[in-house]
Amino acid sequence: MNAADSACLVLPDPFLRWFADKGWSPRAHQLELVRRAEAGDSTLLIAPTGAGKTLAGFLPSLVDLLHRGKRKPGAAFTGIHTLYISPLKALAVDIERNLMKPVGEMGLPVTVENRTGDTPQAKRQRQKLNPPDILLTTPEQLALLLANGEADRFFKDLRFVIFDELHSLVTTKRGHLLSLGLARLRRHAPDMQTIGLSATVADPPELQRWLVGQTPGTEAMAGLVTVDGGAKPIISILTTEERIPWSGHSARYAMPELYETLKHFATTLIFVNTRSQAEMLFQELWTINDDNMPIALHHGSLDVGQRRKVEAAMADNRLRAVVATSTLDLGIDWGDVDLVVHVGAPKGASRLAQRIGRANHRMDEPSRAILVPANRFEVMECQAALDANYLGAQDTPPMGEGALDVLAQHVLGMACADPFSADDLYSEVVSAAPYAELPRDTFDRIVEFVATGGYALKTYERYAKIRLNKDGLWRVSNPQVAQQYRLNLGTIVEMPMLNVRLVRRNHLGSIGRGGMTLGKVEEYFLEQLSQGDTFLFGGKVLRFEGIRENECLVSNAFSQDPKIPAYAGGKFPLSTYLAEQVRAMLDDPGRWRELPDQVRDWLEIQREKSVLPKRGELLIETFPRSKRFFLVAYPFEGRLAHQTLGMLLTRRLERMGGKPLGFVATDYSLAIWGLEDMGSMIARGRLSLQDLFDEDMLGDDLEAWLDESWMLKRTFRTCAVIAGLIEKRHPGKEKSGRQVTVSADLIYDVLRSHEPDHILLQATRQDAARGLLDIARLADMLKRIRGHITHKRLDHISPLAVPVMLEIGKEPVVGEAHEDVLAEAADDLIAEAMA
Numbered sequence: 001m002n003a004a005d006s007a008c009l010v011l012p013d014p015f016l017r018w019f020a021d022k023g024w025s026p027r028a029h030q031l032e033l034v035r036r037a038e039a040g041d042s043t044l045l046i047a048p049t050g051a052g053k054t055l056a057g058f059l060p061s062l063v064d065l066l067h068r069g070k071r072k073p074g075a076a077f078t079g080i081h082t083l084y085i086s087p088l089k090a091l092a093v094d095i096e097r098n099l100m101k102p103v104g105e106m107g108l109p110v111t112v113e114n115r116t117g118d119t120p121q122a123k124r125q126r127q128k129l130n131p132p133d134i135l136l137t138t139p140e141q142l143a144l145l146l147a148n149g150e151a152d153r154f155f156k157d158l159r160f161v162i163f164d165e166l167h168s169l170v171t172t173k174r175g176h177l178l179s180l181g182l183a184r185l186r187r188h189a190p191d192m193q194t195i196g197l198s199a200t201v202a203d204p205p206e207l208q209r210w211l212v213g214q215t216p217g218t219e220a221m222a223g224l225v226t227v228d229g230g231a232k233p234i235i236s237i238l239t240t241e242e243r244i245p246w247s248g249h250s251a252r253y254a255m256p257e258l259y260e261t262l263k264h265f266a267t268t269l270i271f272v273n274t275r276s277q278a279e280m281l282f283q284e285l286w287t288i289n290d291d292n293m294p295i296a297l298h299h300g301s302l303d304v305g306q307r308r309k310v311e312a313a314m315a316d317n318r319l320r321a322v323v324a325t326s327t328l329d330l331g332i333d334w335g336d337v338d339l340v341v342h343v344g345a346p347k348g349a350s351r352l353a354q355r356i357g358r359a360n361h362r363m364d365e366p367s368r369a370i371l372v373p374a375n376r377f378e379v380m381e382c383q384a385a386l387d388a389n390y391l392g393a394q395d396t397p398p399m400g401e402g403a404l405d406v407l408a409q410h411v412l413g414m415a416c417a418d419p420f421s422a423d424d425l426y427s428e429v430v431s432a433a434p435y436a437e438l439p440r441d442t443f444d445r446i447v448e449f450v451a452t453g454g455y456a457l458k459t460y461e462r463y464a465k466i467r468l469n470k471d472g473l474w475r476v477s478n479p480q481v482a483q484q485y486r487l488n489l490g491t492i493v494e495m496p497m498l499n500v501r502l503v504r505r506n507h508l509g510s511i512g513r514g515g516m517t518l519g520k521v522e523e524y525f526l527e528q529l530s531q532g533d534t535f536l537f538g539g540k541v542l543r544f545e546g547i548r549e550n551e552c553l554v555s556n557a558f559s560q561d562p563k564i565p566a567y568a569g570g571k572f573p574l575s576t577y578l579a580e581q582v583r584a585m586l587d588d589p590g591r592w593r594e595l596p597d598q599v600r601d602w603l604e605i606q607r608e609k610s611v612l613p614k615r616g617e618l619l620i621e622t623f624p625r626s627k628r629f630f631l632v633a634y635p636f637e638g639r640l641a642h643q644t645l646g647m648l649l650t651r652r653l654e655r656m657g658g659k660p661l662g663f664v665a666t667d668y669s670l671a672i673w674g675l676e677d678m679g680s681m682i683a684r685g686r687l688s689l690q691d692l693f694d695e696d697m698l699g700d701d702l703e704a705w706l707d708e709s710w711m712l713k714r715t716f717r718t719c720a721v722i723a724g725l726i727e728k729r730h731p732g733k734e735k736s737g738r739q740v741t742v743s744a745d746l747i748y749d750v751l752r753s754h755e756p757d758h759i760l761l762q763a764t765r766q767d768a769a770r771g772l773l774d775i776a777r778l779a780d781m782l783k784r785i786r787g788h789i790t791h792k793r794l795d796h797i798s799p800l801a802v803p804v805m806l807e808i809g810k811e812p813v814v815g816e817a818h819e820d821v822l823a824e825a826a827d828d829l830i831a832e833a834m835a
Contacts, residue, residue: 010034012066014106015059021105029227030056034063036223037160037193042211044166044196046204047227053197057162058082058099058134060195062108064159065133070109079157082134083185085142085178086164094311095164096136110134115141118304128154139169139178140490146184147413147485158189163211166196170210170434173491173722176402179210179432180410186213187428194222206399206433213431233367235386237379237596244376244598246830247666247806249277251343251374255284258341258372262293265339265368267314268321272343275299275325279536281343282323293320300325301497302519340369345381347574347667377582377668377803379599381574384581400770402434404446404763406491408723411450413489415466416482419473422447445759447474453725456755457747465724487729493718497522498552500537503545511545511553518542518554526552574638574667576777580615582668583636587615602799605834610798611790618785620689621801622679623794625832628661629677632801633670637781641774642670647705648697653678656687662808669804679793689789695782698775706768716764717744723760799833 008016010031019026029045030052036043037060047053061082071078084095096114103110113132115124117140127135128150137145145151161182169175185192194211201207204224211222238261242253262268262285272278282297289295296310296319313319317336371382407429414420426443429435448454451474453463465481466474476482497520503511521537526547533544534557543557585591589607592600606612613619613634621632635642642665649672650660659675672678681687706712717740720726726743751758769775792798797805806829 011059012063014066014108015063018102018106027052027056027227029225030059032225033057033195034060036060036225037064037195040191040193042194042222043225044198044204044208044211044222045225045227046198046201047225048199051227053199054095054098054164055102057164057195057197058084060193061134061160061162062103062106062110065110066108077153078131079154080131080133080135081157082160082162083142083158084134084136084162084164085169086136086138087168087174088138094315097315099134099136112136117141139174139181142181143177143410143413143489144486146181147416147482147489149417151184151417152188155185155188158185158192161185161192161194163194163196166198166207166210167201170207170399173403173406175399176406176434177410177491179402179434180407180429183213183428183432184414186431196222203398210399210433214433214436215431216436233369233389235369235371235389237382237386238370238372239596244379244596245374247375247803249273249344249374250280251372252280252284254343254372255281255288258343259285259288261339261341261370262321263291265320267317267319267337268339268341269337270321270323270341270343272323272325273347275301277344278323278325283536283541285321285323294318295321295323298322298324301521303517306519338368340367341372342369342382343372344374345378345574345578345667346371346385347381347578375803376599376602377666379595380582380585381578381667383594384578384585388577388581399434401766402432402438403491403722403767404442404759405719405723405767407435407438407443408446408450408760409485409489409491411447412465412476412481412485412724415450415474415476416485419469419471419475421473442759449759450724454751454755454758454760456751456758463725483731484727484729485724487731488721488724488727491722493721498526498547500542500552500554502542503553503555505555511555515553521552574636576637579636579638583613583615586612606799609796609833610792610794610800612800614788614790616784617788617790618693618781620789620791621794621798622677622682622791623797623801624677624679625797628673629675629679630797630801630805631672631674631678632798632804633672634668634800635670635781635785636668637777638774639665639667641778641781642666644773644775644778646670646672648701649692651701651705652692652697653687656692657681658687664804664807666804666807669801671801671804671808673808679791682791683793689791690787693782693785693789695779695786698779698782702775706765712764712768713745713748715768716748716760719760719763719767720744720747723763725760796835797829797833802829802833805829 011019011026011034015026029047033043033045033056045053045056047056065081068081086095096112099112103112111132112134113123113127114136115127116138119141128145128148131154145154148154163169163178169178182194196207196211198207204226205221208221208224209219212220214220238254238257240254240257242257245253258270270281272281278297278299282295285295294313296313298307298310310319310322314322314337371386373379373382410429411425414425422444426440429443430438447466451464451466451468452458453460457463464477467477468474500518500521501515502518503515505511518537518540521535526544531544531546534541535544536542537554541557542554545553545555547553586603589603592603595603603612610621611619613636619634621630621634623630623632633645635645637645646663646665649670650663653660653672653674657676658678658681660672661674663670663672665671678687682689717726721728721740721744725747726740728740751761755761
């Protein structure tokens with residue numbers, strides 16, 4: 001059967017005419033999704049950018065709605081037919097715009113609306129009373145809808161749930177909350193089907209399991225449709241005559257060449273990894289924008305109105321370039337973006353593929369991308385990511401077990417919807433893939449926590465959120481609990497933020513109260529500023545005037561040297577795959593010809609003066625400098641794992657007599673400095689590297705360090721907010737970041753003293769091990785290097801050590817023998833290393 005006959009059998013006439021009018025033919029995978037939907041199957045579709053994934057996802061729903069026909073006036077209440085879940089608000093808005101076009105052109109009897117955090121309250125209320133056929137929303141809004149007493153009525157007619165960019169949803173706490181929401185949707189609409197859409201997937205079976213309900217002893221999986229092909233992207237690394245920096249992340253050196261590149265393309269999307277980088281890069285480009293090209297900035301801390309203006313201007317082709325963070329990572333359909341620039345290393349092959357896919361959006365034409373490494377190690381990482389994309393390698397992170405603080409939030413939400421039986425809710429929870437292995441006693445401890453706060457807190461009435469009635473059902477304690485739940489729902493706990501308001505000084509020098517809001521900035525950054533200091537935000541240089549209530553007051557400034565806001569949580573971890581590829585590249589001089597001359601020369605001189613790390617070994621270098629002694633290790637396991645390793649090694653070195661003063665970590669290496677000659681200690685047998693790097697450091701050493709570390713308190717704060725133990729928002733007011741931190745610290749100290757096995761402390765340790773410490777990765781590394789450690793004792797710093805040495809003074813983490821160690825001038829370091 002040919003493609004035309006196949007389409008006629010699957011698609012109704014309005015669809016066939018629409019495709020014909022466009023000069024298109026339905027693609028095989030689009031027809032296959034309709035067939036599978038009609039057979040009652042749930043499906044995961046993996047397809048490259050430009051393959052018509054989104055249309056494929058909606059076709060089964062649109063066909064079914066055409067068969068159903070238009071709802072008649074006065075008919076009984078009909079709930080929503082299709083739910084589309086997007087990880088980004090901007091994506092939901094974009095999909096509504098793009099979906100309404102074919103719906104209108106085909107004359108389908110279908111209503112489509114979006115519901116995000118930006119949707120007005122009146123519209124949200126109206127949607128509950130008169131739902132659209134297709135609702136485009138986010139995980140948080142779904143949780144709110146499910147926690148409503150009318151949820152069963154609202155979702156009873158649900159036929160399809162479409163998950164866009166599924167790979168980016170499932171690996172986070174948002175994905176865990178969404179999986180629990182999906183389990184509840186199955187109860188409201190047992191016959192509903194799920195459709196997952198994704199472009200980059202490392203482990204398809206994991207997502208196939210996630211899409212369908214799990215039952216003990218079995219492994220249910222959705223079907224899989226994979227689309228091969230798609231033009232390979234054309235990726236290059238920016239060539240430059242400038243000196244590539246040894247360290248840092250700004251890539252300022254490349255701005256003139258990047259600006260010249262922008263002139264040759266109609267529209268360019270420039271990705272960076274952090275918001276502070278976005279601010280700095282936008283300012284750098286604007287400073288040299290002699291041609292007055294329209295360039296915009298887009299990141300999550302900017303005011304929503306400003307973000308929407310940028311998105312609209314981009315869609316209308318009114319911009320030549322947009323500097324963006326991960327807020328624009330996903331499938332916003334701007335077909336006229338003809339170049340993606342990635343400044344800094346992408347940290348993951350899949351992330352790079354995702355971002356490159358933002359260009360072109362036409363499957364049969366190659367996307368174009370240019371990588372701009374910010375330092376010499378990043379040149380190798382960029383080359384490894386480039387090679388991975390041509391090979392089609394994927395490194396999306398694994399899904400992981402469901403978080404317990406998220407489960408606590410969900411339990412309370414379900415009590416807000418209706419009284420529940422613990423047995424029934426447990427059966428529902430373990431049908432969600434991330435919680436399929438959840439022990440019953442852990443679930444019961446979570447329910448008890450929601451009911452009392454735990455043994456140490458049960459005397460406080462405010463922690464009693466739910467009560468067990470005589471009928472054996474759990475109910476919310478009072479209506480205020482449900483109100484507080486809705487105000488505090490969600491799993492994204494950002495660092496405390498303050499509104500940035502632009503004010504003017506009057507002729508007397510006092511500050512007015514008016515002025516526009518520019519966005520938000522993190523409180524901890526503002527605490528470092530004094531009145532009169534300047535910083536960069538929203539593309540403007542601003543003068544800090546002070547803090548009033550929950551607002552940061554600023555005025556326009558004209559400083560040439562602003563401080564740049566640094567946003568916590570903005571750094572991506574280096575993927576295991578790319579780390580392995582960089583190690584392989586260092587170990588294979590045959591691959592160096594792919595690298596720029598100055599990077600190749602750097603590695604050649606390293607080989608002459610020291611040695612290069614072998615793929616399966618850990619290289620340790622020791623050398624003296626400026627009355628200090630240094631130990632530099634090259635694990636290539638990412639900053640998180642290296643920071644944890646540094647903290648544990650300094651404890652061990654203190655016990656072994658190395659007198660460490662501090663350490664600093666990068667994605668690639670780790671430097672420890674101290675008062676004792678560690679190279680001499682190793683040579684004389686006083687210090688065993690095998691003992692120093694023994695796997696047992698992840699036992700008592702880790703426990704002892706965690707008990708006195710600030711990291712657990714910081715993690716507990718996040719878990720306590722997500723689990724509902726600490727409520728940040730109250731009707732008409734919001735706790736400041738400082739108030740939340742003080743509350744969390746007090747409760748943390750009480751629990752550690754009186755209930756050390758509290759379920760929330762357990763959740764905190766699990767979180768810290770995964771998110772802040774990268775314990776699993778560190779354990780794998782220690783196992784891999786056992787018996788494979790190479791020590792090179794040097795008289796001077798080596799070329800490979802220069803990047804991490806340049807970080808000293810920027811963000812040192814000091815040991816107990818604290819002394820100020822000033823960072824030496826970069827030129828002196830480089831001259832010594834390369835002499």
